[in-house]
Amino acid sequence: MKRLHYPLDVMLLCVRSYVAYSFSLRNLEEMMAERAIGVDHSTVHRWVIKLLPLFEKMFRKHKRPVAKxxxxxxxxxxxxxxxxxxxxxxxxxxxxxxxxxxxxxxxxxxxxxxxxxxxxxxxxxxxxxxxxxxxxxxxxxxxxxxxxxxxxxxxxxxxxxxxHRTTKRRTGPMLGFKDFHCARVILSGIEVMHVIKKGQVKDLGKVPLSAAQQFYSIVS
CATH class of the missing domain: 3.30.420.10 (Ribonuclease H-like superfamily/Ribonuclease H)
Incomplete structure (x- = not known):
């Protein structure tokens, strides 16, 4: 793996926050600046597009069985x-x-x-x-x-x-998508985080985990 220019935990925090809350990329840029982490909003966007498909793939292994x-x-x-x-x-x-x-x-x-x-x-x-x-x-x-x-x-x-209103609230601050591929990746990430919050992940341990903890447990 290529050497990362930013700590992985910072990258994951930005990616999770983007699809879990109604934040824009510039909101996340400002939040990281408050933590003395200089990262451009375009860099956060690249992280989102690169990491969300990997996260979705890992999530499918932990999803509960579905109804008929x-x-x-x-x-x-x-x-x-x-x-x-x-x-x-x-x-x-x-x-x-x-x-x-x-x-x-x-x-x-x-x-x-x-x-x-x-x-x-x-x-x-x-x-x-x-x-x-x-x-x-x-x-x-x-x-x-x-x-x-x-x-x-x-x-x-x-x-x-x-x-679906949950997804619509997330996409509002995003001000549209650059292209169809971006739309597919970002909407997939939003939906996965929504599903996690609704408790559709298999038990990851004896102690109940928050949605954020489940996210980090799946990607770790």
Whole structure:
């Protein structure tokens, strides 16, 4: 590994704070300056883009098993594209989410196939009135002996929409994304921290840990 110009704990603090709280990159630059640590906001951004994918990968190893009833919603649009935020949800439990570059049947089908391959086939999937999602689910079910039950009832997904407000609050101070890759990485990090706060990490020890402690335990 190349020699780090900054202590790893400083880098992790900045990365975690960026996705856990409603901070801008310049807010973090000022916070580090108060601690006599000179770091430019663009440097913090590079840390975020480089470290968050590694953190997400390690987090997946510690995530609790998911339920067999899914709820799906399309939510956050990324500036300059038709990108969306998609989540599976049951009883305040996140299963998986993805940021796609298109809102169509093919994008929804890829999302469902990848999710099913990683966490198994759901018994029930609840969606809103999206025709693309419905068509994708019919395509997924067509190739399976035991198809998932599809419920297309918008009001049942109200809790999912409310849950997404946390992510929207985080993205507000960010003032948009530079590109689709940045959006994917940052939204992934925000969602992972949100899931940790909701207690969806397997026990990391006998003593209950705070969300911050769980973050550092996973990356250590």
């Amino acid at each position: 009833s899914w709820r799906m919603d399309e939510n956050i649009k990324v500036k300059g594209s038709r990108s969306i935020f998609i989540a599976q949800w049951k009883g305040r439990q996140h299963h998986r989410f993805s940021v796609q570059s298109q809102v169509d049947k093919a994008a929804a089908w890829r999302f469902f196939e990848k999710a099913i391959g990683q966490i198994g086939l759901p018994e029930t999937v609840t969606i809103d009135k999206s025709g693309s999602n419905l068509a994708a689910l019919h395509a997924v079910n067509a190739g399976r002996e035991t198809p998932s039950k599809v419920r297309q009832v918008k009001y049942l997904n109200k809790e999912v929409e409310q849950d």
